[in-house]
Amino acid sequence: MIAAIAWAIVLGGAGGALTTIGLWYRNLKKPRWQPPDWLFGPAWTVILGLAAWAAVLGWEGAADADGRRTILILYGVNFVCHLLWSPLFFTMRRPDWALFEVVFLWGSVLALCIGLTPYSLLASWLIVPYLAWVSFAAILNLMIVRLNGPFGAKFGKG
Known part of the structure; x- marks a missing residue:
C-alpha cells in the first residue's frame, strides 16, 4: 500500500512541478473545449488515487510472485x-514530441487496464478514468500541435 501511495504522490508531484503555465503556454492556440487550467490538478489527483487503489487491489489479488x-x-x-510527458511538452516546449510520447503513455495505461484484470476486475475498472483522461489529453495535445505547429528552434523560444 505504501508503494502504491508513493507511486501516486511522486507522479502527481512531479507532474505538477514539471508543468509550468507560463507565457509560452498561455500564447499557444488551444481548442475552445480545453478545460480550465485549474481542473487538471484535481483531475490527476483523483485519477492517480484510483490507480493507486487499483495497484493495492491487484497486488492483493496476485496469488504468486509472478503476478506481483x-x-x-x-x-x-x-x-x-x-x-516523460510533462518535460517534453512544458520544459522542452515540444508538444509534437509529447504527442509522440503520449502514444506510449496511453499504451501503458491500456496495459494496466488489461493486465490487472486477472488479479482484480475492480482494479481494472479503476484504471478506466485514467485511460479516458489520457485519451482526452492525447486529443488535446494533437489539437495544440495542429493549431500551433511546427515546433522547434523558432517556436520553442520565449
Whole structure:
C-alpha cells in the first residue's frame, strides 16, 4: 500500500512541478473545449488515487510472485511513460514530441487496464478514468500541435 501511495504522490508531484503555465503556454492556440487550467490538478489527483487503489487491489489479488512482478512491471513502465510527458511538452516546449510520447503513455495505461484484470476486475475498472483522461489529453495535445505547429528552434523560444 505504501508503494502504491508513493507511486501516486511522486507522479502527481512531479507532474505538477514539471508543468509550468507560463507565457509560452498561455500564447499557444488551444481548442475552445480545453478545460480550465485549474481542473487538471484535481483531475490527476483523483485519477492517480484510483490507480493507486487499483495497484493495492491487484497486488492483493496476485496469488504468486509472478503476478506481483507483472504488476510491478506494469506500474513501472507506466511511471516512466507518465513522467516523460510533462518535460517534453512544458520544459522542452515540444508538444509534437509529447504527442509522440503520449502514444506510449496511453499504451501503458491500456496495459494496466488489461493486465490487472486477472488479479482484480475492480482494479481494472479503476484504471478506466485514467485511460479516458489520457485519451482526452492525447486529443488535446494533437489539437495544440495542429493549431500551433511546427515546433522547434523558432517556436520553442520565449
